[in-house]
Amino acid sequence: PMIELSRKQDGSQDTAAFARDVADGLSQQQKTLPSRYFYDGAGSRLFQQIMDLPEYYLTRSEFEVLTNNRQTMAEHFAREGFFHLIDLGAGDALKTKILLRELARQQSVFDYVPVDISGDAMLELSSSLQEELPEVKVEAVVGEYFQALEWLQEHKAERKVVLFLGSNIGNFEYQESLEFLGSVRSYLQAGDRLLMGVDLRKNPDVILNAYDDAAGVTAAFNLNLLHRINRELGGDFKVEQFCHHAIYNPLEGVMRSFLVSKVEQQVQIRETGKTFSFEAWEAIHTENSHKYTLRQVEELGSACGFKVETVFYDSQRGFADVLFT
Numbered sequence: 642p643m644i645e646l647s648r649k650q651d652g653s654q655d656t657a658a659f660a661r662d663v664a665d666g667l668s669q670q671q672k673t674l675p676s677r678y679f680y681d682g683a684g685s686r687l688f689q690q691i692m693d694l695p696e697y698y699l700t701r702s703e704f705e706v707l708t709n710n711r712q713t714m715a716e717h718f719a720r721e722g723f724f725h726l727i728d729l730g731a732g733d734a735l736k737t738k739i740l741l742r743e744l745a746r747q748q749s750v751f752d753y754v755p756v757d758i759s760g761d762a763m764l765e766l767s768s769s770l771q772e773e774l775p776e777v778k779v780e781a782v783v784g785e786y787f788q789a790l791e792w793l794q795e796h797k798a799e800r801k802v803v804l805f806l807g808s809n810i811g812n813f814e815y816q817e818s819l820e821f822l823g824s825v826r827s828y829l830q831a832g833d834r835l836l837m838g839v840d841l842r843k844n845p846d847v848i849l850n851a852y853d854d855a856a857g858v859t860a861a862f863n864l865n866l867l868h869r870i871n872r873e874l875g876g877d878f879k880v881e882q883f884c885h886h887a888i889y890n891p892l893e894g895v896m897r898s899f900l901v902s903k904v905e906q907q908v909q910i911r912e913t914g915k916t917f918s919f920e921a922w923e924a925i926h927t928e929n930s931h932k933y934t935l936r937q938v939e940e941l942g943s944a945c946g947f948k949v950e951t952v953f954y955d956s957q958r959g960f961a962d963v964l965f966t
């Protein structure tokens with residue numbers, strides 16, 4: 642097996658970009674922090690716990706979709722011979738492994754390119770695949786989606802199947818999702834495919850509970866962002882003086898998460914060279930998770946030059962993996 646781990650940025654650049662994004666976000670009239678910074682080592686571990694929560698149906702639903710349709714999906718992918726399987730935001734790839742095992746069983750000729758911002762996650766994934774599926778060639782890329790686009794561009798002429806599972810698309814602003822999928826599309830050729838997981842509209846209570854679980858794991862996940870700023874940027878957030886708050890807007894189909902300051906306070910963040918003031922009950926917006934109608938997914942795809950080939954649903958019709966050409 643060949644395992645390659647490429648990191649497209651060095652650590653000092655990472656810290657400078659993080660400091661800049663935090664300073665920008667906390668200087669806004671309405672404070673905001675980018676959700677991509679949730680996923681340091683601790684955050685990635687908390688997200689794995691979220692995926693096991695009884696309330697967080699998304700992972701189980703998609704697991705079911707992939708399990709029930711793995712044979713059809715693998716056949717679609719491998720029909721035209723060798724391909725790169727690029728997995729955007731792979732994480733622990735628990736769900737992708739369903740497809741990898743099936744592709745290996747069908748003796749498909751492909752290599753696997755997981756891309757994730759968590760270096761820890763990519764190291765663990767590479768070594769677990771070496772044990773479980775030694776016949777699969779793995780080239781893990783540590784980087785943001787931007788780096789994934791670079792990889793796609795560098796391999797523009799080669800056959801590719803892009804996986805964008807887990808409703809990761811839902812964490813983009815709508816405009817960003819158009820731009821991102823448009824870029825992905827521009828690096829694909831006729832015959833290439835995109836398999837995208839989307840969380841569908843459903844009972845708002847079910848959605849809300851998934852982002853405000855009883856055990857408080859999602860709260861810890863959200864609050865870890867402040868711990869991370871303390872650890873990496875020399876912040877002095879008193880994390881216990883903030884609380885997690887989540888709301889779902891069923892008109893827009895958007896789940897929004899916030900960190901709310903329980904008291905009036907000031908926070909110094911060394912690496913930004915700045916101090917930020919919070920009023921009592923002032924909020925920081927930390928995340929959006931979009932929930933879609935199937936019509937919206939089709940429109941989003943077609944606005945970016947994709948056509949729906951097949952829609953694979955779970956038994957509750959609450960989650961879909963949409964295969965685009």
Ligand code: AVI
Nearest residue numbers: 691807808809812852859930
């Ligand atoms: C990674 N992403 C699809 C998750 C979601 O459902 O939006 C992140 C998450 N945030 C809170 N719980 C899970």
